[in-house]
Amino acid sequence: MHNLAYFLWVLVMDDLDVKKIESMCICPTCPTYKAYGKKDDYIAFCLHGKSKNLAEHGCKCGLCPIYDKKKFVTTYFCTRDTDAKQKMAIAKQ
Numbered sequence: 001m002h003n004l005a006y007f008l009w010v011l012v013m014d015d016l017d018v019k020k021i022e023s024m025c026i027c028p029t030c031p032t033y034k035a036y037g038k039k040d041d042y043i044a045f046c047l048h049g050k051s052k053n054l055a056e057h058g059c060k061c062g063l064c065p066i067y068d069k070k071k072f073v074t075t076y077f078c079t080r081d082t083d084a085k086q087k088m089a090i091a092k093q
Contacts, residue, residue, distance in 0.1 A: 018047060021047050021066055022043060022044045022047070024064070024065050024066055025043045025044040025064070025066070026060055026063065026064045026065075027043040027044060027060075027064075027078065028043060029060065030058065030059065030060040030061075030078070031057045031058030031059075031060070032054050032055070032056055032057045032058060032059060032076070032078055032079065033054065033078060035054075035055070035057040036053055036054050040053055040054065040078075041053070045077035045078040045082075046061070046064070046066055046067070046070070046072060046077045046083060047082070048082075049077070049081050049082050049085065050077065050078060050079055050081045050082075051078050051079070054078045054079050055079065056076060056079050059075045059076050061074075061077055070083070073087070074086040074087065
C-alpha cells in the first residue's frame, strides 16, 4: 500500500520503525487472522492497511502494544483499514 495516507503515517512515526512494529505485531494471534487458515500477504495491518483476504471474526487490536503506543482509537485494521483512514471515513459522514 503506497498511497498518501501511508506516507503521511510513516512521516509521523516516532521511535517505532516498521520492523519494530512488525516484530511487536499480534495480528497472527487474532481470531480474524486465524480464521483465514493460512498466512496472509503481510501482518501489522495498522501500518499496511486492510487485507483483501480476511473477514471479521473478532478483534484483538486494542490488546496490541502498538495500539497504545500510537494512540489508535479504531479497530479491525485488517478488514477496515488503518486508523487514519477509518477516522477520515468517519469524519466524512
